[in-house]
Amino acid sequence: MRGRLMPWPGAVVDDLRASDGPARATGPDDAALGLRLEQAVDAADGPDVVFAVSRRGRRTIRSGGTAPSPPVPRSELRYELGSASKTFTGLLLTQLIQRGLLSGGEPAVACLTPGRAAGPAPVTLAHLVTHTSGLPSLPRDFFARALPAWRTNPYARYPAPYVIDAFLRHRPRHRPGTRWHYSNFGVAVLGHAVAAATATDWDELLAAQVLRPLALSETGARPLGPGVDAVGHGRDGRTTVPAFDAGGFPAAGALRATPRDLLTFLEAHLDPPGTPLADALLSVRTPVLRRGPGHRHTHTVAWFRHPTDRGPMYFHGGATMGQQAFLGFRPDTGTALAALCTRRFRAGDPFVASAYALLAQDAEEE
Template sequence: MNGVRRQARAVAGPLLAPLAAAAPGASAVAVAAHLAGERLLAVGGSTAHGAAGLPAGPETRFAVGSVTKTYTALLLAELVAVGDVRYDDPIDRYLPPGAAPYRRIGGAPITLLHLATHTSGLPRLPPGLLRRALPRWFSNPYAEYGPGDLLAALAHTRPFAAPGTRVRYSNFGVGLLGMLLARAAGEPFGGYERVLAARVLTPLGLLRTGGDGAAAEDTTGYWHGRARPPWRIPGLAGAGVLHAGADELLRYLEALLYPGRAAGAGPLATALAEVARPRLVVRPGEDRIALVWNIRQRPGHVLCFHSGGTRGSTAFVGFSPERRVALVAVTNSAPALNGAFIQRAYLLLRELAGGTTRFGAPSPIG
């Protein structure tokens, strides 16, 4: 164990090198890891290119895109733990009259669990969203698409498969889940961020994690070298609204590694333990899906992971419950077509959990 701890102390800085190389155009890259009981953080660069940039640090926030979905899954598990909802609740229970999607006569309804496991049969995006987003496609495509628009689209949606029969990643589904959970918790459909803060973020001490980045210390996003505004995403908040720093992202993963330490013996601790439990098998003996989290079997342990991206950010989070290892990697440049940053981050997580990491010298970010 002492040898592992000595190695752990040397990890975080050198980890920046391969991640920075996989993030061309970024002004900042951050990596945080939990390994052998130690917290390791390294941040390089500045919040923006040029004179406007401030030195980036552990609390500097990045847009995390679809990593938000994992928080929505935890919110679902918390509401289940306190008895406010059930996983098998049909979504119709929380929808206004006339908003439910098409269902075959005698067919099974879409449930909250279907939304959280990408088995709802809903498409990746709400019908009509792309047409609405095109005028702002390269800046803020979802800014003018609100909860009412999503509900209107849902009423005209015909699922491509019966609920529970096929896995297909759906921003629509998890965005809808966030809205329904807000409603179940007594808020309007647009109250996702308030409910998430009250039920998950504040109890876990994640006080800087939240919606659109407007503070001076938040990173400016870059896409092909051009600065991009932070996304506003009111209609799909549960699918991608959050911004967070490397420090709080790691604290979030540590809560998943040690539920009792993070939340005592209450319902949130139950939710933290429940959220990463496998729900279905995607490929026999290989990939599984928990509540939103992807799970991959490795020799003697599993890896739970998720990634996210916006027009100006890329994020990866993952952990191994058995090995008590977690990794955060974030940068303020859009995902590359080859997925290099996310792939590099996943491999680092795999190496850390497998005990096979080798480190080179750190390199500058630019």
């Protein structure tokens, strides 16, 4: 699908600076909101479900599920974020650019193999983060290698050297920057390229530049085991699946986080000046790509961006083999939402629709 890549990084538009961000406090539940969250939990029909909302600093969390209650409250477990991890990766790259450590224009091939000629139209870090690199969703040989573990952990069979080698061998069909195509492959390459360019492992780079500055102590890429991490389930909601292993795709989908940490992460997007990452958080709200008929679909380096009657809403979903996540925030209403479910995605699943509707309709209760 053709897209129009806008200049990035660039100036943050003024109206986004004027949001009424939340304070970092908790408060009593809003009764109407609490009821809506309870209804969303019930509709999700998953083993473990959490809907967490922060509205101008007042947090409301509801949880439940079809499985027996775990020893640790559902609202305190870490959940697999899948592709919603890309919101952290986009913020990481933006922070590195804000600090002057990268520009975003670096050819990925030069980062991964110093001294190798990049060619006349190289794939840059900016292309990778905006899904305009020309790379497919996954490497061509991914399915053949992943097939033996397709129902358990397919990504684990495709480690980092395979990802890098597939990228170095790939020849894009379209000039980078001319077409948008959502690509786990591309964001995975971005993670390896940024790690190589900074001589720092991706896990540690993310922790140093994003997680620790935002006090996200309950977020990370590695599973910690029962009692800490939620257990995923298949589509039937009964069969458990192993903890997700992202293999060579950590930047595209490896993160796990608690609802509390996710609200803290999203509240930082609502109130950037109150954080150590103020400039980067403002920058990731700036549209950088418009695509589709009339360029109606808008993207930032980290978020999908849709209009509402009162202002834009930002969101990103994700899924692993046994869990789902939906993250979103709205500067106009000071609202952040994190929705989590331990059931593999099914066709017609109400989970994402419920989460999106909660965020989209929030202004109606103001």
